[in-house]
Each structure stands twice: as structure tokens, then as C-alpha cells.
Amino acid sequence: MTKLWNAQLCTALGRGLRLQSTAAAYFPSEPASPVLKTTIPGPKSSERLAELGKVFDNRAAYFAANYYNSIGNYIADVDGNQYLDVYAQIASIALGYNNPEILKTAKSDQMANALANRPALACFPSSDYQQILEDGILAAAPKGMSKVWTALSGSDANETAFKAAFIYHAAKKRGNNTFSPKELESVMQNLVPGASDAAILSFEKGFHGRLFGSLSTTRSKPIHKLDIPAFNWPKAPFPSLKYPLDQFVTENKKEEERCLAEFEKVIQQWSTQIAAIIIEPIQSEGGDNHASPSFFQSLRDLTLKYDILMIVDEVQTGVGASGKFWAHEHWNLTTPPDMVTFSKKFQAAGFYFALPELQPSLPFRQFNTWCGDPSKALIARTVYQEISKYNLVENAATTGAYLYGKLESLSGEYSSIFNLRGQSTGTFIAWDMSSSAKRDMFLIESRKLGLNIGGCGDVSVRLRPTLVFEEKHADVLVDIAEEALKRLG
Numbered sequence: 001m002t003k004l005w006n007a008q009l010c011t012a013l014g015r016g017l018r019l020q021s022t023a024a025a026y027f028p029s030e031p032a033s034p035v036l037k038t039t040i041p042g043p044k045s046s047e048r049l050a051e052l053g054k055v056f057d058n059r060a061a062y063f064a065a066n067y068y069n070s071i072g073n074y075i076a077d078v079d080g081n082q083y084l085d086v087y088a089q090i091a092s093i094a095l096g097y098n099n100p101e102i103l104k105t106a107k108s109d110q111m112a113n114a115l116a117n118r119p120a121l122a123c124f125p126s127s128d129y130q131q132i133l134e135d136g137i138l139a140a141a142p143k144g145m146s147k148v149w150t151a152l153s154g155s156d157a158n159e160t161a162f163k164a165a166f167i168y169h170a171a172k173k174r175g176n177n178t179f180s181p182k183e184l185e186s187v188m189q190n191l192v193p194g195a196s197d198a199a200i201l202s203f204e205k206g207f208h209g210r211l212f213g214s215l216s217t218t219r220s221k222p223i224h225k226l227d228i229p230a231f232n233w234p235k236a237p238f239p240s241l242k243y244p245l246d247q248f249v250t251e252n253k254k255e256e257e258r259c260l261a262e263f264e265k266v267i268q269q270w271s272t273q274i275a276a277i278i279i280e281p282i283q284s285e286g287g288d289n290h291a292s293p294s295f296f297q298s299l300r301d302l303t304l305k306y307d308i309l310m311i312v313d314e315v316q317t318g319v320g321a322s323g324k325f326w327a328h329e330h331w332n333l334t335t336p337p338d339m340v341t342f343s344k345k346f347q348a349a350g351f352y353f354a355l356p357e358l359q360p361s362l363p364f365r366q367f368n369t370w371c372g373d374p375s376k377a378l379i380a381r382t383v384y385q386e387i388s389k390y391n392l393v394e395n396a397a398t399t400g401a402y403l404y405g406k407l408e409s410l411s412g413e414y415s416s417i418f419n420l421r422g423q424s425t426g427t428f429i430a431w432d433m434s435s436s437a438k439r440d441m442f443l444i445e446s447r448k449l450g451l452n453i454g455g456c457g458d459v460s461v462r463l464r465p466t467l468v469f470e471e472k473h474a475d476v477l478v479d480i481a482e483e484a485l486k487r488l489g
């Protein structure tokens, strides 16, 4: 009895301690608050950026970082300043800077071997690649998916998913694996029937990358797309919800119904086959736009009705920050999506799938020299294992709920921040400000106060901290945000 009680107490304490102190356990010397040694940007940062700018376009740079001195949730710059980082390399640092377990993996023999002898994976895979995948990327696979194709970036993950969708539909139409002479000849002229005129449908304000195919599905900002040739592919509206959600239930339901009706109309009227739709669970670059689980369920139903594949782009939402490992788990779909793409916090990129037919009938069709990178798959394995060991998805959910509560109070006090969103999506929280200029000023003032924070859409501020972001970090974030708001007046 005593033994059992002790065991239960230890488990409960261990869990509590883990939830409270993972950052402290990993990073005993993480600062308690930002360290500011110079004005921001500091003189060395400006000098470094000016030098780098002579050979590399760094006009988007915020400051010159010092990654040796960055630790946990704090990023350092070359002037010795340390900022609480709630942008985390555009949502891409899962376990904090210089995480000891990531460093251990980085310094392992297996990593050295993978880096020194980078394989052309499809032709010469190493004997341990399956195990690396099974213990990491595949162990994390969304429900219903047991296969993966690894890629090089989020854009590449999406584009390889598009290719799988086109090849899948063409094979289905053809009914066999024999290509006609006309197909073989026309494809070399970039013409149908060898080249496909099928399309990928995406949503207004969606962001799916910047390569040629993925850019055609990106609809967030004109500046990304200007001057680049684009496919003539369809788009459908994404709901524009009103906040707070509980005050606009009827309006928001109507808005989602409008978007679904429009979506179905686009499908019915499009003149060529729509091979797949691609959608983010929370549109990120385009402004942190949310929709309800029932909206996504209805989309899924419509894709099944019209024999269109559903690709869920979890490049930014995946790997824990939404309070679920995969954000689409919030929807409880009756039928899983056909493909789920990933990158960012996993460092490795690619797409998961279930249907065996999403693998082309022949090799060298879905192919390039690298087909991913075992060194990144090793990092993904450590990311997954550490997330599991320390319940970091749960940490994102509970810290997010705490942070949301504090921000809700702040938005009650300061009318300059509104449309707070992300109430039950972990630390995936955002809000709007009255104009782009105001939002940009807020980001700059926050940085001057030691908070590295990012924007999205035209007027939104988005939070993308690591998975080892805890309540003590949330307190620092909210204090600085309040001070920045006061300074803006």
C-alpha cells in the first residue's frame, strides 16, 4: 500500500515537476528575463549585417545572432543581448537553443557518419535509415498513416505531395502502367496528355511555400508571387471568423457555410481535374486564421464526394505547438487526410500517407539526389523522443491556456490589441493591431525591450515559442508586451 502510494506520488510529482521545470532541467543557466547590454540593434549587430549584406541579401535580418550564446528560450545577438524568443526561427526550434539532447545527437557517431557520407537516399540508403524513421518521424505519424516520403524543405514536402497526387490520379485514369506513345512524346513538349492539366486547389490567404508549384498554391501576399510564372489553379475562400468566438457563433457558422458552398461551386465549375486540395489547419503566414473542426470535417466530406485528395499542410502547425502533436488532431476527422506534410520543428521535411497508390508505380518518378537527409531525420528522432519523454505537447497546451488567459486580460485593458485567437490551440496564439504600421512598431518596441516576436498577415502578431516555453516565460512575454503597448500609446 505504502509502496503503491509512494509510486503514485512519485509519478504525480515527477509529472508536475516535468511540466514546471523541463526548461530548467535542460538549461540550468537560462536567463530569468532578457539581458540588454546595448541599444537595439546593437553596434556590432549593425556592423556584422552591413558586412554580410555586401555578399548576401540580408535585408530581412532582425539582428546578427550569436548561436553559441543562445540558450533555451533565449536567443543572443553579437552585442551580448539575450532576447526571450517567441518567434523561434519562424516556428522551427522545438526544444530550445543548444538543447543538450540535440547537441548529443549532433555530436554522435551516427550523425558524423550521416554528414560525412550523405547518401543519395533512394539509391544508396544506409542500413539504419528504416530504424531512424521508425523511431522518430514514423513513430510520430498521424493516425492512419504508416508511410513517409522525406524531402528537403516545407516547399519540397508540399511539392512532392502534389506530384504524388497527380501521379495517383493519372494512374487511376489510365488503369494500367503503360504510357502511350502520344503521352511520351507530348510530355517532352510540356503538353497534355503526357503533362497533366490537373490542378491543386488552395485557399485564400494560405501559404504553402515558394517553389514554382507550391508558390502557385500560396495566396497570402502578392510580394511572394510577383513576376514568377504560375499555374492556373483554383482557389476557394477560407473563413474569416469574428472574435471572440462565443459572441459570434451564428455569424461564424454562416461564414463557414458560405466558404463551403463556394468551395463546392469551384470544384463543380473547374474545367480540369482537381487532384488535391491543400490546407493549413491554422493559416499561419497569412495571418493566423482559424476555422472550426466542423468546417474541416465538411471539407473532408466534400473531397471524398468528388474524389479529390486532401493534403494537410502541417509544416508550421505540426510537432506539438498547437497542443496536439498534429494540429489536425483537433478536428477528429471521421476519415484521415490523404497526406500530411511537415518540416520546421522536425527539421526533417516530407509527407506522410496511407494509400499505397500514393507511391508511384515506378521508381525515379518521385526522386531527386538526396530524397531527404538522414542527419535531419536523426534530429527529428531526438525531437520526437524528447517531446514524448517530457510531455511537451501537454506543456504547450497548458502553457498556452495560461498565456491566453493573461493575453485576454491584456486585450481587455488595451484596445489596440484585438481579435485574440488560439484559445485552445496551445501556444499557437495571435492577435491583430489596427494597422501594419502599428503592428510593426509593436514588434520593434518589443525587440528593444528584449522580446523577439514575429508578425504574420497584414496586421497580426503571432506567437511561435518553443515547446519548452513555460509559464515563467509567458509572464515575461506579457510584461514586455504591456510595456511595448504603453510606449506605443
Ligand SMILES: O=C(O)CCC(=O)C(=O)O
Pocket (backbone or CB within 6 Å): 090, 154, 207, 209, 210, 284, 285, 286, 316
Ligand atoms: O512566415 C511563415 O509563416 C513562413 C515562412 C516561410 O517559409 C517563408 O516565408 O517562405
Ligand SMILES: NCCCC(=O)O
Pocket (backbone or CB within 6 Å): 090, 285, 454, 455
Ligand atoms: N513570411 C516571412 C516571415 C519573415 C518575417 O516577417 O519575420
